[in-house]
Amino acid sequence: MTTTDAREQQRALYGAPLGELAAEVMSVLGLTQGKLAHTLGLSAPMLSQLMSGQRVKIGNPSVVHRLQSLITLSRNASGLSADQVASELESIRDEQHTLTGTSRDNSDTEAAVQALGASATGAQLSQVAAAADVAGADALAALLRRAAGAARG
Incomplete structure (x- = not known):
């Protein structure tokens, strides 16, 4: 198969x-290819x-979902502040990496x-979450960041 066919x-x-699609997202949102890959998972x-x-083809449906979210964000970014865009990017990156979890999976995660x-x-x-990101x-x-939000003190 040629790249044209692909x-x-x-x-x-x-x-x-x-x-x-990736070039559009990277340009509008100011992402490098590495940051885009990280955000997509x-x-x-x-x-x-x-x-x-x-x-x-992207084999993981949750990666496709995050790509769709990034495309939507890039197309709406002009109406958002830089902080709002950054928050949306973090939210997209932190989405569950599977869209097919069961309620037991969700309760176990919680x-x-x-x-x-x-x-x-x-x-x-938060410090451990940053190390996990690296x-x-x-x-x-993502799990550690959620836990940081629920943490004591």
């Missing part, structure tokens, strides 16, 4: 080639392959948030 398949799946090499047409919040201060949990453990970082 881009046409992407156009059919996503409305435009992923390289074009993809590795930088995977995003690069998708953007160049070496790969056609129990973990509460237990972590009761065991450390918000500042401590390590690329996005789901763990």
Whole structure:
């Protein structure tokens, strides 16, 4: 399959080639390709392959959802303050990495948030969340940030 074929398949799946969509999002929101990959929950090499047409499809539906959210944000960004855009970006990045969790999964997650919040201060949990971000453990970082919000003191 040629990259032209791949881009046409992407156009059919996503409305435009992923390289074009990513370029629009990065330009409007001031993101680097690495920051975009991090926000989407993809590795930088995977995003690069998708953007160049070496790969056609995003396999994870939650990544597709975050991409759709970023496209919507980029198209509405002109009416938002920089702080609002930053907050929306963080919210998109922190979304659950699966859209198909069960209610048991959600209650288990909530129990973990509460237990972590009761065991450390918000500042401590935020510090660990930042370390998890650096390590690329996005789901763990999001959980820790939620726990920081529920933490004692």
